Amino acid sequence: MKPIHPDKKNIVLRTEDLSIGYHHKNNLEVIAADINLKLYEGELVGLVGANGIGKSTLLRTLSNVQPALHGEIYLSDKEINSYKSVDLASQLSIVLTEKIASKNITVQELVALGRHPYTNWIGKLTDEDIDKVSKAIEVTHITEIINKRCFELSDGQLQKVLIARAIAQDTPFILLDEPTTHLDVYHKAYILKLLKRLAFETQKTILFSTHEIDFAIQLCDKMIVMNTKGFEFGRPKELIQCRAFSSLFPEDLILFDAKTGSYKVRN
């Protein structure tokens, strides 16, 4: 597939003056403010930042799991709060690091749950649903484990199955919270390359949070770097040039090496 010229791509997610955070009794805890983002179709976007900086809070707010403190979120040009939940599920899929409620179901059944927004009230799958489930299983390379029950899976296998469920859901926008936690270095790269391929081949917009900053720099089209002063958004090369990664952590222990795009421990 040929890459589409950026000017011809549609905006899938847009935020206007978004503030995220929490209500504590009479106080507001603002985690980040003035977030103005535009994510286009076909982009793989990595969200990075130190522990507790607000990555999960941002992902939960963008997926309408928790309310924004201020500002607007537009998904496919429609304000996110104005979607009925079944319509939102056809626009947006979320992969969280949550435990599966019923681990007794098979991999095939779990992936098929991704078709839930499109099935009738008894959940009967049409030929199109079955086709989408098969394709999701194929692209995530989980064919060999489809009959396993979810409690039998390793963390890495389960992670791939949850991604397959999101692919079967076939939404223009996919959000993933730390999809590579618990994976070995090979499978971290495998999952991130799979997301990259998906964004490119299916023109979906994929936003994921990660602590694998060096992999994200190598693979992402754009990145969001959250820090204590706010956030920076752009192509990895531009972010390296404006020293966004250098100021991410205190420099007493580790230093960002702009040449290799990775952190080095100070001697």
Ligand SMILES: Nc1ncnc2c1ncn2[C@@H]1O[C@H](COP(=O)(O)OP(=O)(O)OP(=O)(O)O)[C@@H](O)[C@H]1O
């Ligand atoms: N449900 C909650 N109620 C109140 N405060 C919360 C809640 N969840 C998270 N926070 C606070 O919001 C801030 C951001 O947390 P968040 O989980 O978004 O960070 P994160 O960047 O995803 O962290 P990590 O990399 O450690 O997963 C933290 O100070 C956290 O204590």
